[in-house]
Amino acid sequence: MKKEILGGLRFFLLMTVLCGGVYTLAVTGVAQLVFPHQANGSLMKEDSKVIGSSLIGQNFTDESYFHGRPSEVSQLSPYASEYKEMITERTQAIQEENGSTSAVPADLVMGSASGIDPHISVAGANYQAKRIADSRNVEIQRINDIIEANKEKDLxxxxxxxxxxxxNAALNRLE
Incomplete structure (x- = not known):
């Protein structure tokens, strides 16, 4: 019985070293060589200072920046009265903030499934463009140009x- 226990322990230690150490180091090394930006968290820098990750939505509240999707994830049913109230309140707040009574794009009022989506629709960006242009005292076309230059398309x-x-980093370079 002692022989089986020692054999099991040796196998356990071997697998721990192989799977927990060698494999992890190999995968990390390959990732660093082939995809260094992604392997390090897709961090964005301005003036050698990390300003965030392009994979995680940040909460921008200043009127001179684009605002992302709400980050709280609701477990409410879309048919629940509390959910409808929450959407109505968000819609009114966004309309007031942007000085508009037109329909608000859905992604600006509804949380993402993960709660950390870093993207908004081009329609959501366009909805905020006038507010940003006014707060920065620039022509709205300059804001529209930034949107156009940075838009991505889901294949x-x-x-x-x-x-x-x-x-928002491009907006910082605007001035």
Missing amino acids: LTGNEYINVLVV
Whole structure:
């Protein structure tokens, strides 16, 4: 019985070293060589300072920046009165903030499934463009040019969107 226990322990230690150490180091090494930006968290820098990750939505509240999707994830049914109230309140707040009474794009009022989506639709960006142009005292066309230069397209659905952090970094370079 002692022989079986020692054999089991040796196998356990061997697998721990192989799977927990060698494999992890090999995968990390390959990732660093082939995809260094992604392997290090897709961090964005300005003036050698990390401003965030392009994979994680950040909460921008200043009127001179694009605002992302709400980050709280609701477990409420879309038919629940509390959910409808929450959407109505968000819609009114966004309309007031942007000085508009037109329909608000859905992604600006509905949380993402993960709660950390870094993207908004181009329609959501366009909805905020006038507010940003006014707060920065620039022509709205300059804001529209930044949206256009940074929009991405989903290959499966054809939907166009922007990464809020990327576009807000471009706004910082505007001045």
